[in-house]
Structures are given as C-alpha cells and as structure tokens.
Amino acid sequence: MYAYDEIDRTLVNERVSEFRDQVKRRLSGELTEDEFKILRLQNGVYLQLHAYMFRVAIPYGTLATNQLRALAHVARKYDRGYGHFTTRQNIQFNWIKLAELPDALEDLAKVGIHAMQTSGNNMRNVTSDQWAGVAPGEIEDPRIWSELIRQHTTLHPEFSFLPRKFKIAITASDHDRAAIKIHDIGLRLIRNEKGETGFEVLVGGGLGRTPFIAKTIKHFVHGRDILSYIEAILRVYNQYGRRDNIYKARIKILVHELGIEKFSREVEEEWQQIRNSSLQIDDEVIEDIRSRFTYPAYEKLPHMPDELRQAAADPDFEAWRKNSVAPHKVQGYSIVTISLKPTGGPPGDATAKQMDALADLADQYSFGEIRVGHEQNLALPHVAKRDLPALWKALDKLGLATPNVNLITDIIACPGLDYCSLANARSIPIAQELTRRFANHELANLIGRLHINISGCINACGHHHVGHIGILGVEKNGEEVYQITIGGRADENATLGTLIGPGVKFDEVADVVEDVVEAYLALRERPEELFMDTVKRLGVEPFKERVYATR
Amino acid sequence: MTSPLEQKKIRIAGPSVVTANRTWDGIVVYRTAARAWSAELSEAAIVRNSEEAKALLAEAVADDVGAIGPYIAPVQIGADGRIVPGNLREQIRRTGVTIGQPAQV
Numbered sequence: 001m002y003a004y005d006e007i008d009r010t011l012v013n014e015r016v017s018e019f020r021d022q023v024k025r026r027l028s029g030e031l032t033e034d035e036f037k038i039l040r041l042q043n044g045v046y047l048q049l050h051a052y053m054f055r056v057a058i059p060y061g062t063l064a065t066n067q068l069r070a071l072a073h074v075a076r077k078y079d080r081g082y083g084h085f086t087t088r089q090n091i092q093f094n095w096i097k098l099a100e101l102p103d104a105l106e107d108l109a110k111v112g113i114h115a116m117q118t119s120g121n122n123m124r125n126v127t128s129d130q131w132a133g134v135a136p137g138e139i140e141d142p143r144i145w146s147e148l149i150r151q152h153t154t155l156h157p158e159f160s161f162l163p164r165k166f167k168i169a170i171t172a173s174d175h176d177r178a179a180i181k182i183h184d185i186g187l188r189l190i191r192n193e194k195g196e197t198g199f200e201v202l203v204g205g206g207l208g209r210t211p212f213i214a215k216t217i218k219h220f221v222h223g224r225d226i227l228s229y230i231e232a233i234l235r236v237y238n239q240y241g242r243r244d245n246i247y248k249a250r251i252k253i254l255v256h257e258l259g260i261e262k263f264s265r266e267v268e269e270e271w272q273q274i275r276n277s278s279l280q281i282d283d284e285v286i287e288d289i290r291s292r293f294t295y296p297a298y299e300k301l302p303h304m305p306d307e308l309r310q311a312a313a314d315p316d317f318e319a320w321r322k323n324s325v326a327p328h329k330v331q332g333y334s335i336v337t338i339s340l341k342p343t344g345g346p347p348g349d350a351t352a353k354q355m356d357a358l359a360d361l362a363d364q365y366s367f368g369e370i371r372v373g374h375e376q377n378l379a380l381p382h383v384a385k386r387d388l389p390a391l392w393k394a395l396d397k398l399g400l401a402t403p404n405v406n407l408i409t410d411i412i413a414c415p416g417l418d419y420c421s422l423a424n425a426r427s428i429p430i431a432q433e434l435t436r437r438f439a440n441h442e443l444a445n446l447i448g449r450l451h452i453n454i455s456g457c458i459n460a461c462g463h464h465h466v467g468h469i470g471i472l473g474v475e476k477n478g479e480e481v482y483q484i485t486i487g488g489r490a491d492e493n494a495t496l497g498t499l500i501g502p503g504v505k506f507d508e509v510a511d512v513v514e515d516v517v518e519a520y521l522a523l524r525e526r527p528e529e530l531f532m533d534t535v536k537r538l539g540v541e542p543f544k545e546r547v548y549a550t551r
Numbered sequence: 552m553t554s555p556l557e558q559k560k561i562r563i564a565g566p567s568v569v570t571a572n573r574t575w576d577g578i579v580v581y582r583t584a585a586r587a588w589s590a591e592l593s594e595a596a597i598v599r600n601s602e603e604a605k606a607l608l609a610e611a612v613a614d615d616v617g618a619i620g621p622y623i624a625p626v627q628i629g630a631d632g633r634i635v636p637g638n639l640r641e642q643i644r645r646t647g648v649t650i651g652q653p654a655q656v
Contacts, residue, residue, distance in 0.1 A: 027575055029616040047620055049644050051577035082653040097576040351653045417640060418648040428650050478638055 001064050001369055002147060003292045004112045011154070012109045015116060019043050020102035027099060042122070042160075044090075044115030045101060048421050054079075054096040055118040056108060060128035060146040060170075061089040061372040065359040068370050070111045072355035078104045083355070085340060085348040087412060087463055088167065089127045089372045090118055094419055122160045123153040123234075127169045129177045130373035133295065134381045136329045139189045140197065142172040144290050145226065148281065151289075152227050159234060163241035164249035166234070167206075174492065179374055181205050181214045181494035182466060184251045185233060190220065198222045203233060203263070204255030205494075207460035212252040213494050215260045217267065223286065225271075228279035232271035236263065296367035296382050301332025304385070311389035319441055320392055320403040325383075334385050336366075338378040338395065339402040339410065343439045346428045347413045348376030357398050365391050376412055377405065407444040408452060408517070409435040412463055416456030416473065417480075423456035425473025425480035426506070430454055433510045438517075447517055450531045453488070466490035468531050469516060470497045471509060480506045486516060486543055487535040500544045504551070512547050519546035563604050565637070566626050568595040569611045570644070571618035579644045580618050582611045588618050592634050592645055597626070 004012075019039070026036040040046075044055040056071065063071075071091055075083045078100050079093040086092055096104065108114065117125050126146045133141035149168060153159050159166070169178040172189035180186030186202035198220045205214025221229045233251075240258070242248040255263050311317045326335040338358065340348050350358075358378065362370045365387045366380035373379060383391060395401040404410050411434060414420065416427030431454055438444050453467025457474070464470035470485035481503035488497030504512050517531075523542055524534045535543070569582035573590075580588040581595035589595065598604040604623050611621035625637025636642040643649060 027616075032615050033574075033619045047572055047577060049640070050579060050647065051572070080652060099575045346650060346653075349653055417643060418650055426649060428648075432650065480639070 041120040044118035072352040076352040130371040138172040176492040179490040413454040414461035424475040427456040571621035
C-alpha cells in the first residue's frame with residue numbers, strides 16, 4: 001500500500017471544497033454549463049444518457065480495504081448500489097446526482113480517493129500492472145515510478161490543457177499486463193548492462209478511430225531522467241499537437257505524421273535542454289516514495305500446504321485455482337484474480353455488497369489490499385496458499401468465483417449504448433449473451449485462452465482492436481451492426497486485429513463468434529495451440545470463410 | 552444511433568421533441584409547450600419542421616439552469632396519439648438500460 005503525505009491530503013480536501021463551491025454556483029445559475037463543463041470534467045463528472053457519470057481514480061490499481069468500502073458506500077448512498085470497473089483502473093458510478101457529488105467526493109477524500117485526472121484533456125490516471133510488487137521476476141515495483149509521475153503531473157499546469165487526453169502505463173514484467181503499447185506513453189521498466197534501473201520508452205500508441213501500436217522512442221532512459229524525458233515528449237506534443245481537429249489531436253497522430261525518427265529527434269533536442277534541470281530526480285526522492293509503499297510481513301510458508309493438497313480433490317476448486325490463481329514472488333503465497341464476469345452479468349460491475357464483502361476477505365486473506373486490473377477484474381495480491389480453499393468458498397458465495405479468468409467469457413466491454421452518450425450500439429447485452437453461450441466451463445477450458453473485447457463505438461473503450469476477437473458496434477441505417485476483427489492482442493506482442501468481413505446484426509453476433517471458435521477448434525494442430533497461434537499460422541481467411549460461407 | 556453530440560445541422564424528417572438532462576440530477580427531460588421541462592415524454596412539445604425545431608431548441612438552450620445538453624430527437628406518434636421514442640438510443644433514454652441492473656444493496 002502507499003501512504004499519502006500531508007501535501008496530498010490537503011490537495012484532495014481542497015479540491016472537494018473547490019468543487020462544492022463550483023457545483024453550488026452552477027446550480028444557482030452563476031456558472032453556465034459551458035463554464036462549468038471543464039470544471040466538472042476535471043473532477044471526473046461526465047453527462048451520459050440517463051444521468052451524470054462519476055469516474056473515480058484508482059491510481060495504479062491499488063486499493064486499501066477502507067477505500068473499497070468507501071466506494072461501496074458511494075455506490076449505496078449516492079448511486080444504485082453498484083459500480084463499474086473500467087479498462088483504465090478507474091471505477092464509474094452511473095446514476096449520480098450533481099447536487100450530491102460534492103458529498104460523495106468528500107466521503108471519498110476521507111480515505112484518500114479522488115477523481116482528478118479521470119477526464120478532460122490532461123494527463124490521466126497513471127496505470128500499471130495489477131500484479132505490481134508481487135509478480136515473480138519483475139524488475140521492481142512499477143508503482144514507485146507510477147507514483148512519481150502521478151505526483152509530478154497532478155494539476156501540473158503544463159499538462160492540464162493538452163491538445164487531448166494523455167495516458168501513461170507502466171509495466172515491470174516481461175509479460176505486459178498493463179497494455180503499455182496502446183498508451184500515449186508506455187514505459188517498460190528494465191535494467192541496463194550496468195545494472196541501472198531505467199525505462200524503455202514507447203510513444204504514440206492508442207486505439208479509437210485511428211489505432212496505432214506504440215513505437216519505441218528510446219531504448220533506455222535512466223530512472224533519474226524519466227520525468228524530464230516525459231516532459232520533453234509532452235513539450236513536443238504541446239507544441240505540435242493538433243488543437244484544431246479533435247480526431248487528429250492525440251499524440252499518436254503526431255508521431256505518425258512526423259514519423260518516429262523526426263519525432264524522437266525533436267524530443268531529444270528538447271530533452272537535452274531540460275534533462276539536467278530540477279527535473280532530474282534525486283535518489284532521496286525515489287527512496288522517499290519507495291519507503292511509503294509498505295509490503296506485508298509475509299510468513300515463511302510451505303510451497304504446497306496440506307489445505308491445498310486436500311482441496312485439489314474438488315474439481316470445482318481446481319477449475320477455479322487453475323485460472324484464477326497465479327504464482328507470487330514469495331513462496332507459500334499466491335495472487336488471486338477475482339472475476340467480475342459472471343455468466344449473464346455486465347463485465348466489470350460489482351455491487352456494494354460484493355465490494356464490502358471483498359474488503360472483508362482482503363482483510364482476512366490479503367493483508368488488506370485489493371488490486372484493479374485493466375481487464376475489468378479485481379485481484380487479491382497476497383493470499384497464503386493454505387487459505388485458497390477457504391477464500392474460494394467465500395468468493396463463491398458472493399458470486400465472485402466464476403472460473404473464467406483469461407477464458408472466452410472473461411470479456412472486456414465498454415458500457416455501450418445502454419449508458420454512454422457517445423455509443424452507437426450496445427456492448428453489454430452482446431457480452432452477456434456470449435457468457436451464456438460459453439458458460440460450460442469444460443468447453444471454455446477446451447477453447448483455452450481467448451480474449452473477446454467489445455466496444456459500442458469507434459472510440460474503442462472496450463479495446464476491440466486488440467481483442468483476440470474484437471467486436472465493434474456501429475450504426476447503419478438506424479440499426480446496430482457489429483464488425484468482427486480477429487488476431488488483435490494487447491500484451492508485449494501487441495497488434496491490431498483484422499476485420500474479417502461485413503458487419504452482422506445484433507442477434508447474429510454470438511453465432512458468428514461461435515463459428516469463429518468452431519473454426520479454430522477444427523483448425524488447431526493440437527490442443528495446446530492457442531487461438532492466437534492458429535490465427536498467426538493461418539491468417540484470417542479460414543475464419544472469414546467459415547463465418548461468411550452461409551451468410 | 553448516431554450520437555446527437557454529432558448533430559450539427561437541424562434537419563428533421565418527422566415529428567421530433569427537444570430532450571436534455573436535468574441539471575441538478577441528470578435525469579432525462581423533455582421540453583414542454585409551457586416552456587418548462589418534464590420527465591414525461593407524453594408532455595413534450597412536438598415539432599414537425601426545421602423552423603419549429605430551431606425555435607424550440609433555442610428556447611431550451613436559453614434555459615441553461617434547468618437542463619443541459621438539449622438536442623432534437625425523433626419520435627413517433629401512434630394512432631392513439633401516444634408519443635414513443637423514434638430510435639433505440641432515445642428508447643433507452645426513455646425506458647432505461649436494456650439489461651438487468653445488479654440488485655440494489
């Protein structure tokens with residue numbers, strides 16, 4: 001966990017008072033909506049189809065149990081008893097009243113939670129690996145660097161009025177769980193040949209209307225220079241980024257139009273002017289941040305406790321353990337992913353009751369800590385292996401033990417036309433139908449790792465471009481139509497999916513996905529060949545033929 | 552369901568209403584003939600050509616305190632005179648999400 005200092009606490013509290021006054025002036029008519037809009041967006045408040053939507057930041061995906069309980073409280077008191085975890089380590093409440101928002105913000109501020117940097121054309125909530133600090137083999141805890149960047153960028157005037165929103169993600173493991181290659185800046189923590197810690201810096205990734213995979217701009221930037229290097233990138237972006245056309249304003253367009261070589265030369269030139277300035281980070285600053293991250297007092301525990309050995313006889317437990325439990329850096333402990341993808345449920349939603357109960361379980365089994373991942377699932381990062389059977393039973397009672405992590409029903413989906421004012425088509429009902437079609441665990445397990453991503457419009461909040469199977473809802477002649485892509489991925493080998501053919505109607509989408517899956521099962525050379533391997537080996541043609549032969 | 556946020560020119564092809572979200576709580580409201588806002592679609596003022604639509608929208612925009620983001624939305628009027636939303640987006644705004652919401656707890 002990270003402990004905020006007095007500066008952060010004061011900042012968060014002052015922000016609440018400021019917003020309370022702004023809301024009061026808006027409701028009295030002293031502020032027009034045009035004047036107020038930028039202020040509410042700076043506090044995570046959007047207007048959606050049915051109501052205001054309130055987006056709350058969960059920096060680098062780390063929550064303490066009192067913070068999760070505060071989110072449950074907000075869901076219960078100010079909303080409709082549930083929240084929606086997003087693809088960028090935020091939570092959204094869909095039904096909140098503007099008049100009550102200052103009270104909700106104040107309740108969250110008491111536990112150090114805020115909504116800054118969750119909307120608007122600024123530096124957004126810095127995201128990271130939900131297994132940070134516990135994943136075996138990581139270079140070091142990437143949240144230390146995430147927090148450094150958060151501190152530097154929060155309310156930084158130069159980053160508060162950018163041409164467009166700007167997103168940074170950091171990973172420290174070989175396997176990228178933070179999707180850094182689809183971010184404006186992606187940082188991969190590495191060590192150079194001298195053993196010094198630094199970053200491979202990628203730039204210009206992003207999805208939406210014009211998707212790009214980020215390109216490496218510099219292979220190694222020393223840790224002490226990372227703020228100046230990021231600032232150099234942002235200065236070039238601020239200088240050249242398009243402000244006249246919202247569709248061309250993201251840094252990915254600038255990088256694409258200038259070319260990575262020219263863009264990197266511009267950044268280098270800028271960087272040389274500022275790298276030896278006050279932006280160079282003293283070791284003491286990093287040490288101070290590092291010291292504010294506390295880690296549990298782990299016990300010395302056996303690799304295979306009796307409790308786990310005995311529980312292995314239960315096939316339901318084993319099914320859950322095999323896809324929800326991951327190795328921990330400390331012997332005797334595990335990382336447990338909590339699926340928020342129950343059969344027939346909206347992906348990423350959790351009720352206040354589930355959040356409260358999960359906070360209790362985290363206190364009991366995970367040293368009071370919860371993580372939020374970009375896949376719209378939660379995780380308990382420090383579970384003793386001996387406790388896994390008891391934890392599983394408790395999660396099952398809460399509807400939080402669906403054994404589908406990384407399987408076909410572990411679907412990422414945006415809120416779509418059911419909630420979102422930008423959407424053209426519904427996403428959640430498509431996801432719900434797919435979870436019903438593939439509810440049989442044996443079938444899902446037979447299929448193996450397969451990620452489906454669904455977006456209800458071209459803005460791509462459901463990251464459909466990088467889904468193994470991507471589904472994009474569009475509107476055609478007043479009807480919802482869905483385009484299907486295959487072969488995308490968001491990990492260290494990130495790539496964009498390929499469109500397989502004309503769009504299909506709402507009630508045909510699940511049939512099409514079934515066809516794609518059946519084709520894969522027939523085409524794979526052996527059970528271990530994953531969907532993505534088959535697509536890589538054969539291309540999209542065989543899938544296209546299967547889907548459109550009878551349509 | 553083209554987002555009304557992309558609505559640049561006012562061209563209507565049939566009966567339409569002006570809709571927005573109420574400022575203090577965000578709920579869906581419709582502009583009435585009495586220059587007020589109502590949560591009931593049945594109370595909405597109906598416009599049938601671009602001039603009427605422009606006038607109603609201008610009046611709604613002027614009431615910046617009452618509701619935000621006003622725009623023109625299509626409706627259909629049944630033989631019995633009942634007003635129903637003219638597309639899926641407006642139907643969802645009128646009747647709520649098409650999925651079950653998690654139980655209130």
